[in-house]
Amino acid sequence: MYPKSLPYLLLLPAAVFLCLFFLYPFGLVAWQAFVNDSGQFTSDFFVEMSSHWKFNTAFTNTLLLALAVVPFQICLALYMATLVNGMKRGRDLILYVWTIPLGISDLAAGIIWLAIFDQTGFLNSAMQGLGFIDQPMSLLGYQSKGTIFLAILVAEVWRATAIVLVILVAGMGLIPKEYYEAAEVFGAGRWKRFTKITLPMLKPSLQTAMILRIIMAFEVFAVVVALGGTNLPVLMGEIYTWQFDLQDANVAAAYAMVILAISIACTLLIMWGLRTPKGARV
């Protein structure tokens, strides 16, 4: 037997670490966003933030990116996970290959895709070589916001689908085979087995994957900078601009609060949307 305090003692180092390096700075940022230099509570910084002409654009861009990337990634990862789980041989090899992008930092990923989409990049030389175009096109210029958006979308899908895949593959592996057999015997074809068994029983994993991805999606930054520079403002980019270029930590903190708020809102929404009915176990 061990003393009752032991579990708490063992948790203490991690708790102290988190308080010191997570909760404390977080408190500081919140303080910066709401309290001015003379120590008074104020909403000035939020007003300043939202009245700036780039705020709406950044907000919309971030939201649109998240809305375009995350659902697509979830569907893609579901499909990939189904393929992987159905494999008899080479399953691990395929999984390793598909998860390689996980090991690449987002800035590096951005640069890789810049090398493809750039005016002197692989895509242009390939198209020119094949005779589709006469001279290289500027795909990522300030006039072509649509292509920038698409390029970011592609890069993000390439970079961050693997994390969803890993979570879903693990979750699918936990569903007992007997449920599929029962469904099969009682008349469910492939698609019905997927919608009636896999999806509902995968809810906990889907929840985790979606929350993780949506939070990451709102923090999209390096890929956007690499591919779009300042042509496609996003919330995280604005934090950087206000903090370092405009030297206004208070407005940067206000931006951070906005990202936090939409992250929390989306997390709650996902948790509510994918809740299991009371009494049901998955």
Added chain:
Amino acid sequence: MAEIKIKQVAKQYGNTHALHSIDMTVADEEFLVLLGASGCGKTTLLRIVAGLETATTGEVWIGDKRVDQLAPKDRGIAMVFQNYAVFPHLTVFENIAFGLRMSKVDQAEIDRRVEKTATLMHIEGLLKRYSGQLSGGQRQRVAVARALATEPEVLLMDEPLSNLDALLRMEMRAELKSVLAESKTTTIYVTHDQVEAMSMADRIAIMNGGKIVQASSAVEVYRNPAAHFVASFIGNPPMNFLSAENAGDGWWNVNGVKIKGPNSSSKTLKFAIRPEDIVVHGPSGNGSAANDDSLSAGVRILEPLGSHLLASCKVDDQLFRIVLDSDAKVSPGDTLQWSPQPDRVRWFDPESELAIN
């Protein structure tokens, strides 16, 4: 309603033969039990009939339709799984309705059939619950109700009672038997529990090493085991075996005593008798006084089981069990004089292990 025909079905995993060319017919409305120890291939055979596994060779017919190339859903079967496989994310109602929804039965009919089967299985009060809120026995009932709701031609059951405790199992056994008799479904039921098999089956197919050793009624497999394996597997305790030497003219020498047996040219046979088919002579027994034809058995262990007293003895250095009356005055170390009931003696060939008539 349908008859199931299994024709030369074999299953191989690599070099392992899980099933050796099985031939069997299950009559319409028959309740057939596949009985055998774990690893004998009984579940594999059931899963081949269900379509969850593919036979390496052979054919499966249900009614007049060859089904071995069809998907499980096109075979007109329903199945009850060992771990029930009651979907945890659906209510009891939706679980029972699952098969009906898949075949696009209209809502009114679904309501009617779920109601009917739930009442039949005594779970009509649980329809709104989830599987996590049910006991093992209730989950079992849901699994059976789900299978019956589809009104299948063939019902396949894979050790459905093995996860229940002993008392519940006995209760469910009797209940299942009456429910299935009423539903008139052709049933294949897999179990390793011989009491379950004998109490429920119209016919028992005993499997060993991927083969069906004997397929007969409960009384027949008990009285006339077709092979040494059946004799040593069926019955609790199983049959006693003693080696017998040919003494000519159909007489066999068992532990120094001559017993009338089959006419055979082989040198030795196995003499077999059930522990309860033994007449014990003298004061501790139920028979007359010992005579020249009685054999002796040294009592080793006594197990008072209430309804009877089970004596584990040694005859000719071989384990030999005798069922005695509960009141018999015997103690370990005693020697019992006994003779077999002549009409209950069975003989087995030690080479082929088959019964000799």
